[in-house]
Amino acid sequence: MTEPNANAQRLPKQFVEHARALASGELRAAEPKHASTVVLLRDHGSGMQAYLLRRTRTMAFAAGMYVFPGGSVDPRDETLADEHWAGPPPAAWADLLSADEALTKALVCAAVRETFEESGVLLAGSGPDDVIADTTGDEWEADRAALVDRSLSFAALLDRRGLVLRADLLRPWAHWITPEIEPKRYDTRFFVAALPAGQRTRDVGGEADRVAWVRPSDALGAADRGEMGMLPPTAFTLSEIATYDDVAAVLAAGTDRDIKPVLPKVVVGDDEQARLLLPHDEAYPGQ
Numbered sequence: 001m002t003e004p005n006a007n008a009q010r011l012p013k014q015f016v017e018h019a020r021a022l023a024s025g026e027l028r029a030a031e032p033k034h035a036s037t038v039v040l041l042r043d044h045g046s047g048m049q050a051y052l053l054r055r056t057r058t059m060a061f062a063a064g065m066y067v068f069p070g071g072s073v074d075p076r077d078e079t080l081a082d083e084h085w086a087g088p089p090p091a092a093w094a095d096l097l098s099a100d101e102a103l104t105k106a107l108v109c110a111a112v113r114e115t116f117e118e119s120g121v122l123l124a125g126s127g128p129d130d131v132i133a134d135t136t137g138d139e140w141e142a143d144r145a146a147l148v149d150r151s152l153s154f155a156a157l158l159d160r161r162g163l164v165l166r167a168d169l170l171r172p173w174a175h176w177i178t179p180e181i182e183p184k185r186y187d188t189r190f191f192v193a194a195l196p197a198g199q200r201t202r203d204v205g206g207e208a209d210r211v212a213w214v215r216p217s218d219a220l221g222a223a224d225r226g227e228m229g230m231l232p233p234t235a236f237t238l239s240e241i242a243t244y245d246d247v248a249a250v251l252a253a254g255t256d257r258d259i260k261p262v263l264p265k266v267v268v269g270d271d272e273q274a275r276l277l278l279p280h281d282e283a284y285p286g287q
Contacts, residue, residue: 171254
C-alpha cells in the first residue's frame with residue numbers, strides 16, 4: 001500500500017482497530033445527519049475576525065473544540081413559506097449544496113436559525129432590504145430560548161414577527177462530511193456571512209463555555225500551539241479565509257465557489273499508526 005504522509009494528522013491508538021473493522025465490513029458507518037454552520041465575520045481595526053465558540057467538554061461531539069455557530073437541520077426548517085424568504089431561491093443553490101430544493105431550504109434555514117441560537121445574531125429583516133438592528137432585548141432572548149428547546153420553529157418565529165430570512169446575506173462556502181470512523185456523523189454545509197451593522201454577538205451559554213472574535217491567522221497559530229482545539233474542517237476553513245483582507249473579499253469569493261463534498265478518511269499504515277487523510281493527500285483511498 002502507499003504509505004500515508006508522515007505529516008498527516010495522527011490519531012490515538014484506539015482508532016486503529018475501529019478503522020480496520022470499518023474496512024473489513026465488520027462495522028458499519030453511522031448515517032450522517034444534515035447540518036449547517038456559519039462563519040460569522042467582521043472587519044476590525046486589527047484585521048478581519050471570525051466568531052468562534054468552544055463546545056463544552058460534556059458534549060457528545062467535538063467536546064472542547066472551537067467551532068463556528070451551527071447544528072443539525074430541524075425537519076421544520078423545510079416549512080418556511082416563500083413569503084418569508086428573501087434572496088437567491090433554494091433552486092439557485094441546490095447543485096452547490098449537493099441537495100434538492102427542499103433540503104437546500106432546510107440547510108439555509110438551519111444556518112440562520114443556529115446562528116441566532118448560538119450567537120444572538122439574526123440574518124433576517126422586515127423586507128429584502130432590511131436587517132434587524134438589535135436582538136438583545138428580553139423578548140428576543142425568550143424567542144431564542146424557545147428555538148433552542150424546540151418549542152418554537154424558526155418559520156413560526158419569522159411569521160409571528162413579520163420577518164423574512166435574508167438568504168442573500170449568506171454565501172455557500174464548503175461541504176464537509178464527518179469521517180466514517182466517528183460514531184456521531186454530520187453532513188455539513190458551511191456558509192460565510194458578515195455581522196450585520198448594529199447587531200452584536202453575545203455569550204448565550206448552552207453548548208459553549210467560551211466565545212471569541214479572533215483573526216483567522218491568530219486562531220490557527222493558537223491551534224498549532226495547542227491552545228485552541230479544532231477539527232480539520234474548522235482549521236481548513238480558517239486557513240482559506242485567512243488569505244483574504246476583509247469581509248467584502250470573502251463574500252465576493254463566496255459567489256464563485258466550486259463546492260464538492262469533502263470526506264476525511266482514516267487509514268492505518270504499516271507502522272500501525274492511524275492517520276486522518278483529506279482528498280488532496282497522496283495516500284487518500286481511491287487516489
